[in-house]
Amino acid sequence: MTLPTPPRHGTRTPLDRFNGAARATVEPLLLRCCGSRRWARRLVAHRPYPDVEALLAAADEASYDLTPADLREALVCESAAHPLEGEPQPGVLAAHGAYERKFGHAFLYCLDGFAAEERLDQVLAGIRLRLENDADEEWAVTAEELRRLARGRLGRLAAPGPAD
Numbered sequence: 001m002t003l004p005t006p007p008r009h010g011t012r013t014p015l016d017r018f019n020g021a022a023r024a025t026v027e028p029l030l031l032r033c034c035g036s037r038r039w040a041r042r043l044v045a046h047r048p049y050p051d052v053e054a055l056l057a058a059a060d061e062a063s064y065d066l067t068p069a070d071l072r073e074a075l076v077c078e079s080a081a082h083p084l085e086g087e088p089q090p091g092v093l094a095a096h097g098a099y100e101r102k103f104g105h106a107f108l109y110c111l112d113g114f115a116a117e118e119r120l121d122q123v124l125a126g127i128r129l130r131l132e133n134d135a136d137e138e139w140a141v142t143a144e145e146l147r148r149l150a151r152g153r154l155g156r157l158a159a160p161g162p163a164d
Contacts, residue, residue, distance in 0.1 A: 038062075
């Protein structure tokens with residue numbers, strides 16, 4: 001998920017490209033960070049951002065303002081865009097199934113900062129812990145996990161890389 005790189009006329013960072021790209025280019029990229037159209041449109045509308053931290057702060061603010069309908073829209077997109085990877089073990093499928101039966105939506109968990117070999121244990125522990133939540137409590141936790149996922153994805157999209 002990267003922004004198109006225009007011909008070099010000086011150094012342009014990914015944030016510069018984000019700020020200057022057409023709405024039709026940026027909005028689909030944002031929807032891959034968070035599947036809420038309202039969230040994506042809000043970030044597009046408030047460009048330009050002076051730095052990545054300002055963009056991330058705007059993303060956080062937009063996340064906190066998601067309505068239940070916005071969150072449901074994003075959850076549907078998450079389920080479609082990020083299904084269980086590979087051949088999930090029966091225990092993982094069972095845990096996800098139990099979670100979805102109880103709460104009526106896909107389990108979200110931000111795994112940023114965890115090593116690949118820790119991720120399965122983290123997901124299973126997260127599901128086990130969160131199955132104890134009531135519906136309102138879990139809705140708030142899910143919204144926070146979506147915010148964390150979107151922030152991480154957006155940060156990777158807009159942060160300068162080795163070539164920038």
